[in-house]
Each structure stands twice: as structure tokens, then as C-alpha cells.
């Protein structure tokens with residue numbers, strides 16, 4: 590790494606999208622660096638089991654990420670374990686600013702920074718985080734062995750993690766605000782067939798109740814009547830969606846109303862040479878295979894962009 594180097598492409602984020610981009614960038618002989626501040630693999634690294642990545646009928650999320658990382662390293666991808674604090678578009682080149690003050694120059698940037706679990710914004714949620722409130726079943730499910738937990742949400746994550754928690758705990762309440770799930774049919778069938786899961790449709794959490802030992806229950810409010818009632822639970826797992834991590838996206842890049850980056854079919858944003866991939870960009874579905882595909886698309890597009898740029902720039 591050097592401030593004097595002009596990279597062809599800088600990839601920000603080391604999840605499936607970023608690592609796939611890194612692999613393809615190296616295969617296209619680009620001068621590339623991938624920068625990751627935390628855990629390689631992003632959200633997938635904390636997913637217990639992945640059953641829908643082609644070629645792997647079942648693999649642990651962390652194990653799959655290890656394979657992505659090994660594969661990218663096999664191409665000698667330069668990797669920096671550092672924090673990016675800003676991406677700055679320029680006319681001759683773009684820049685990526687690190688927390689230590691270093692500024693790296695590059696022709697193209699691939700933003701692969703993913704997203705973060707949304708909060709429920711319920712009373713008692715923040716003060717009980719880590720005391721019974723959790724956003725990660727794989728991380729915290731173990732602490733509720735033989736106990737009762739509530740899962741909130743109706744998407745794939747809620748269904749998948751309710752099933753996971755049913756294996757560990759005594760009972761799972763699955764609380765959803767509507768009377769049908771958003772999650773996939775196959776997960777719905779498994780949830781309906783699991784005797785440890787009690788589904789509470791048309792209900793939202795009014796308050797998470799606790800004492801000095803942590804969560805003790807939740808107060809529920811019906812979405813179809815005036816009814817309110819309480820259930821006893823030792824934990825509350827919240828899976829109500831996801832927000833894109835768009836804080837590093839430079840001003841001038843177009844976002845949709847939910848904060849996802851709008852791109853074209855090459856994953857290029859509204860600024861030339863800046864690409865967004867994976868869960869950060871607006872698209873039909875967020876899946877690991879699609880994140881990896883985005884990484885591939887953006888790296889190939891960046892290779893073409895860099896080649897054209899070099900042809901247009903007379904050698905000095």
C-alpha cells in the first residue's frame with residue numbers, strides 16, 4: 590500500500606460481493622486492493638447454515654466465507670485490514686481515505702459494504718440489548734438453551750432463525766405483524782411443521798419487559814383489533830429487515846427512497862467509475878449468489894472502464 594500508487598480498482602468491503610470482485614479484478618490483471626475493517630464475509634459469516642449457494646447443498650456461513658477469502662487470496666489479491674472513512678470522487682482519479690489518514694488513489698471504486706440489521710424501535714429494546722434482546726441467532730441462541738424465546742419478523746431471516754432456535758430452545762413464539770409471511774415457501778412449510786414454534790400473526794411488540802436479570806416478556810398489540818396481551822419469554826430475537834450501509838457512499842451517487850444505491854446493469858452508480866455491489870445496491874433480491882454475481886459484474890465493468898480511461902489518457 591502506498592499513497593503514490595494509482596490503483597486500477599479499490600474494493601471497499603470483504604463480504605461475498607467484495608471478495609468475488611477482488612477475484613475477478615485480479616483475473617482481469619487489475620492493480621487491485623480490497624479493504625475490510627472487520628470480519629471477512631459480512632452478514633454471511635454470522636449465518637449458521639447456507640443451503641442455497643450452488644455447489645454447496647449445505648455449508649456453514651463462516652466456512653463459505655473462508656472459501657471465498659482463500660479463493661481471492663489464491664489470486665494474490667492485496668488485502669488491507671483497515672477502516673475506510675470516506676470515498677471521494679475526482680476527475681482524474683477517485684480517492685479512498687482511511688481512518689489512519691492515508692489517502693489512496695484509484696481509477697475505480699467498488700463499494701461492497703453491505704447492510705445492517707434494522708431495529709424494531711420498541712420500548713425496552715435498546716436497554717435490553719445483550720440482556721435478552723439479540724439480532725443474531727447464531728451468535729446468541731446458545732444462551733437460551735432449554736428456554737423460551739420470541740422471534741419478531743416474517744422474512745427469510747426470521748423464519749430461518751426461528752427454526753434454528755427451535756432446535757436449541759424449549760419454545761419459540763414467532764411474532765409477525767401480518768397474517769402471512771414474506772419468507773420463502775420452503776421455510777414457511779418447515780416453520781408450520783415445527784411443533785416448538787407458536788406463530789402469533791397480526792401482532793406487534795409494544796414493549797420488551799425486563800427486570801434486573803434481563804428480558805422477562807413482551808407486551809403485544811394486535812394489528813387487527815384493540816387487543817393487547819403479554820407473553821413470558823427469556824429472549825427476543827429481532828429480524829425485521831435490513832438497512833444498506835450507505836454512509837461511505839459519496840454525495841452525488843443516487844440512492845432510492847430506502848437508501849439503496851441505484852446502479853445500472855454494470856453495477857455502476859451515477860458517478861463514472863464508482864460501482865455498488867451486493868446488499869448495498871437496489872435489486873430484486875439479496876442473496877449470496879447475487880452478491881457474488883454483482884462482484885463479478887462490477888469487476889469486469891471496472892476493467893473495461895479502466896482500459897478505456899487509459900486509452901483516452903495520453904502517456905506523459
Ligand code: NAP
Pocket residue numbers: 640641709741742743744745746747749765766767770771772793828829830831874875876
Ligand atoms: P425482509 O425480507 O425485509 O423481512 C423483514 C420482515 O420484518 C418482514 O416480514 C416485515 O414485515 C417485518 N418487519 C419490518 N419492519 C417491522 C416492524 N417495524 N415491526 C414488525 N415487523 C417488521 O428481511 P430479512 O428477512 O432480513 O431478509 C433480507 C433479505 O435477505 C431478503 O431478500 C431475504 O430473502 C434474504 N435472505 C435470504 C435467506 C436465504 O435464502 N437463506 C436467509 C436470510 C435472508 P412485512 O412482511 O409485513 O413487511
